[in-house]
Amino acid sequence: MELMTPPLIVKQPKPIEKETADCHKPHIEVENLNLYIQNNHILKNINMAIPDKSITCIIGPSGCGKTTLLRTFNRLHDDSVDVKITGKLFVDCEDIYAKDTEVTHIRKKMGLLAQRPCSLPMSIIDNVVYGPRIHGVRGKRKLYEIARHQLHAVGLWDEVKDRLKSPASKLSIGQQQRLCLARGLAVEPEIILGDEATSALDPISSKTIEELFLSLKDKYTIVLVTHTLRQAKRIADYVAFMYLGELIEFGTADQVFNHPKHKLTKEYISGGFS
Amino acid sequence: MKRLEEKIFKILMIGSTMLILSVLLYILFVIMKKGLPSLSWEMISQIPSGGFYLGKEGGILNAIMGSLYLIFFSVLISLMISVPVVMYLNFTLRRKSRLAAFARLTFDVLFGIPSIVYGAFGFTVMIFFGLQTSLLGGIIAISLLIIPVMIRSIDEVAILIPSELIEATKSLGATNYETIKVITRQLLPGISTAVLLSVGRGIGDAATVLFTAGYTDSIPTSLTQPAASLPLAIFFQLSSPVEEVQNRAYAAALILTIIILTLSFAARYFSRRLSKNKI
Amino acid sequence: MLKGRLLKDKIARHYMLFATVVSIFVLFLIGGGLLYKSLPIMEEKSLWTLLTTSNWRPFKGDFGFASYILSTLFVTGIAIVIALPLSLLTSIYIIEYASPRILRAFSSVVDLLSGIPPVIYGVWGTLTIVPFISEKLAPHFVEFSTGYSVLAGGIVLAIMIIPLIISILMEVFGAVPKEMREASMSLGATKWQTVKKVVVRKSIPGIVAATVLAISRAFGETIAVLMVCGNFTDLPKSIFDACYPIPALIANNYGEMMSVPQYESALMFAAFLLFFIIVVFNVISRLVLIQIDKRYQL
Numbered sequence: 001m002e003l004m005t006p007p008l009i010v011k012q013p014k015p016i017e018k019e020t021a022d023c024h025k026p027h028i029e030v031e032n033l034n035l036y037i038q039n040n041h042i043l044k045n046i047n048m049a050i051p052d053k054s055i056t057c058i059i060g061p062s063g064c065g066k067t068t069l070l071r072t073f074n075r076l077h078d079d080s081v082d083v084k085i086t087g088k089l090f091v092d093c094e095d096i097y098a099k100d101t102e103v104t105h106i107r108k109k110m111g112l113l114a115q116r117p118c119s120l121p122m123s124i125i126d127n128v129v130y131g132p133r134i135h136g137v138r139g140k141r142k143l144y145e146i147a148r149h150q151l152h153a154v155g156l157w158d159e160v161k162d163r164l165k166s167p168a169s170k171l172s173i174g175q176q177q178r179l180c181l182a183r184g185l186a187v188e189p190e191i192i193l194g195d196e197a198t199s200a201l202d203p204i205s206s207k208t209i210e211e212l213f214l215s216l217k218d219k220y221t222i223v224l225v226t227h228t229l230r231q232a233k234r235i236a237d238y239v240a241f242m243y244l245g246e247l248i249e250f251g252t253a254d255q256v257f258n259h260p261k262h263k264l265t266k267e268y269i270s271g272g273f274s
Numbered sequence: 275m276k277r278l279e280e281k282i283f284k285i286l287m288i289g290s291t292m293l294i295l296s297v298l299l300y301i302l303f304v305i306m307k308k309g310l311p312s313l314s315w316e317m318i319s320q321i322p323s324g325g326f327y328l329g330k331e332g333g334i335l336n337a338i339m340g341s342l343y344l345i346f347f348s349v350l351i352s353l354m355i356s357v358p359v360v361m362y363l364n365f366t367l368r369r370k371s372r373l374a375a376f377a378r379l380t381f382d383v384l385f386g387i388p389s390i391v392y393g394a395f396g397f398t399v400m401i402f403f404g405l406q407t408s409l410l411g412g413i414i415a416i417s418l419l420i421i422p423v424m425i426r427s428i429d430e431v432a433i434l435i436p437s438e439l440i441e442a443t444k445s446l447g448a449t450n451y452e453t454i455k456v457i458t459r460q461l462l463p464g465i466s467t468a469v470l471l472s473v474g475r476g477i478g479d480a481a482t483v484l485f486t487a488g489y490t491d492s493i494p495t496s497l498t499q500p501a502a503s504l505p506l507a508i509f510f511q512l513s514s515p516v517e518e519v520q521n522r523a524y525a526a527a528l529i530l531t532i533i534i535l536t537l538s539f540a541a542r543y544f545s546r547r548l549s550k551n552k553i
Numbered sequence: 554m555l556k557g558r559l560l561k562d563k564i565a566r567h568y569m570l571f572a573t574v575v576s577i578f579v580l581f582l583i584g585g586g587l588l589y590k591s592l593p594i595m596e597e598k599s600l601w602t603l604l605t606t607s608n609w610r611p612f613k614g615d616f617g618f619a620s621y622i623l624s625t626l627f628v629t630g631i632a633i634v635i636a637l638p639l640s641l642l643t644s645i646y647i648i649e650y651a652s653p654r655i656l657r658a659f660s661s662v663v664d665l666l667s668g669i670p671p672v673i674y675g676v677w678g679t680l681t682i683v684p685f686i687s688e689k690l691a692p693h694f695v696e697f698s699t700g701y702s703v704l705a706g707g708i709v710l711a712i713m714i715i716p717l718i719i720s721i722l723m724e725v726f727g728a729v730p731k732e733m734r735e736a737s738m739s740l741g742a743t744k745w746q747t748v749k750k751v752v753v754r755k756s757i758p759g760i761v762a763a764t765v766l767a768i769s770r771a772f773g774e775t776i777a778v779l780m781v782c783g784n785f786t787d788l789p790k791s792i793f794d795a796c797y798p799i800p801a802l803i804a805n806n807y808g809e810m811m812s813v814p815q816y817e818s819a820l821m822f823a824a825f826l827l828f829f830i831i832v833v834f835n836v837i838s839r840l841v842l843i844q845i846d847k848r849y850q851l
Contacts, residue, residue: 114441114442116438283642287646297712298715304681305676362572362573363573366569377573383836384576386766387828387831388773391583394821451561451565478669478670509776512679534669537668
């Protein structure tokens with residue numbers, strides 16, 4: 001699995017185990033997805049298709065199930081006893097909730113950027129190359145190049161190049177969030193998931209992250225949960241509006257923001273409720 | 275009226291604090307006063323000659339080495355059990371798992387079981403396998419005693435690991451085992467504290483080794499030979515009619531106390547220092 | 554590559570499961586093993602006879618545990634009666650009233666001393682408490698006491714478990730949120746009222762848990778008690794008489810027990826008794842704690 005070719009040219013990585021060669025489905029496709037926590041019906045019959053190489057923002061009032069939906073994409077609910085999921089979720093045409101689907105390679109396809117940055121308890125450079133390392137990349141130089149490249153990509157290189165060996169926890173929150181992004185990119189994902197990834201950051205850091213998303217979207221499929229409408233307006237290509245566990249409307253940013261079909265959507269984007 | 279009650283209780287509280295503090299310090303004082311005069315190089319570098327109960331010559335090297343052997347191997351065995359157990363309960367089983375709840379209850383109960391019961395049980399196990407009192411028997415009994423101590427103490431820290439850290443690692447495509455390796459780093463301060471705690475508990479306990487490790491004048495050279503230990507050195511030699519032998523008991527008591535205090539200091543130092551590098 | 558990683562993961566999973574199951578199983582193994590070993594004596598004598606008679610003549614086949622059981626209960630009872638109020642008062646003072654500097658100093662002392670092994674307390678007890686009782690205290694009450702007595706056992710145990718109780722209680726009281734105290738004070742309650750009605754009330758589950766742990770520890774303590782309580786098989790008539798708790802019985806007689814067949818069984822029965830009482834006590838107190846927790850959450 002010699003994936004790590006020279007830096008600075010990020011290839012569109014190939015999925016490791018492509019189920020069908022002629023896959024024409026959208027990158028992520030959700031079919032009749034239902035999710036229950038204990039007996040509460042949290043996600044109600046979600047159907048959506050997230051297109052390749054674009055930014056999709058999931059918006060909606062808090063408690064509507066945005067984050068829960070995002071976490072179904074890389075099966076982070078696996079560890080909770082009381083969560084039941086029915087329906088199908090295809091990533092590259094592979095049903096990730098099928099019985100025999102192996103979870104680590106699904107997760108490898110997706111980088112997750114959590115609400116608060118969570119650096120692993122190791123040095124800056126080790127954080128970035130953690131993913132490649134566990135996926136089998138060896139060699140000091142190679143790993144260093146990966147780190148350099150990814151830190152460049154998130155604009156962190158110049159800030160940290162002199163202290164790559166110091167603990168990641170010493171960085172500021174904004175820097176840590178970018179480090180987490182670099183760490184996610186280093187496993188060469190196809191998809192980036194962001195769970196209110198800028199909400200804990202100061203305005204300048206969140207602007208940096210937003211710009212990063214915009215620059216990354218021609219290579220990656222990006223799905224963001226966001227609480228701020230303005231952010232969605234600034235960066236989204238597609239918008240999904242959720243309300244009380246249901247997907248109310250899904251469309252291009254232009255269509256959802258300027259010509260919403262549904263009354264609830266209209267109210268929400270005009271600030272009628274939050 | 276209100277004020278009076280508060281005043282009375284305040285006096286009682288200050289009184290009991292002073293009492294407790296002075297008694298505890300008095301214990302240290304007595305142990306030092308009795309032990310210091312008998313503590314010499316000869317005491318810690320020689321084994322007793324002429325029998326530990328009556329022989330006037332020699333020291334307690336047999337007990338020191340015996341205790342070190344016993345505790346070293348017990349801690350090693352306990353670590354090999356405790357760390358995987360804690361990892362399994364916290365990071366492999368799903369949250370709110372019934373098995374985890376049951377396991378924690380079991381370890382709490384095991385923690386409360388008196389050391390003499392572990393000793394008696396270890397003894398029956400030894401008889402079952404046809405073993406004599408031996409270093410191995412002592413190691414088994416002490417391991418049984420400290421495994422619950424260790425599990426509970428590591429578990430206490432493991433529970434605090436934020437689930438974000440686990441998710442961050444897993445969403446990079448790490449397997450459960452690889453995630454656990456990352457978490458282990460984070461847990462190192464907790465594990466070292468647990469080890470120090472268990473060493474303290476294991477090295478000072480007399481009732482577990484009484485039946486299982488036995489007592490001897492010499493230093494064991496194999497797992498099947500009996501091994502002396504510091505607590506038993508104190509216990510047996512204190513009841514001797516010979517003054518020199520009693521002095522060996524006092525010296526052993528002082529050494530044991532010093533070991534325990536050093537461990538406590540180290541544990542405090544560790545948990546303070548290492549927690550700085552935590553996230 | 555992925556296969557190798559998944560295999561490692563699988564092996565690790567199995568090993569962890571194995572370790573967990575084995576360590577849980579230890580509890581049942583101990584219970585089962587000791588019970589099995591004590592079957593011979595239980596077949597010969599009824600449980601009732603074993604527990605309620607106090608004749609102990611191993612070589613004639615008399616095995617009555619009553620005096621040992623009573624001794625254990627007396628010693629544990631005295632220890633708790635002394636230790637609990639002192640620990641409560643002290644930890645309340647340290648957490649609520651004392652300055653942060655005293656708090657820090659005191660908690661270091663308690664931390665350091667809670668690790669001191671029982672045998673050290675035993676040595677200290679024989680050197681100080683025993684002569685004190687025999688020379689100063691007992692003459693006021695009884696004609697003669699060697700000092701090796703129920704009271705000596707109780708005091709030594711009490712001092713041994715005090716650091717243990719205090720270190721738990723300090724944590725428990727410290728965990729009561731500051732806002733709760735402030736809320737009470739801002740309603741016009743005095744410091745003491747706040748302590749009594751808010752801090753202590755809120756901490757009841759913790760206090761119960763600390764007491765349970767202390768009782769378990771005192772109940773099964775061997776060496777420290779063995780060294781100061783005289784080890785004399787008879788029903789103690791006063792707290793200045795010698796007594797003989799179960800753990801001491803086991804510890805003292807393991808050497809000769811192999812020579813008489815029932816003797817071994819009787820001692821293993823004693824060990825099983827300790828085991829059984831501790832397990833039942835812990836499980837019950839756990840259930841009680843869950844109930845208390847539920848009530849306090851509302």
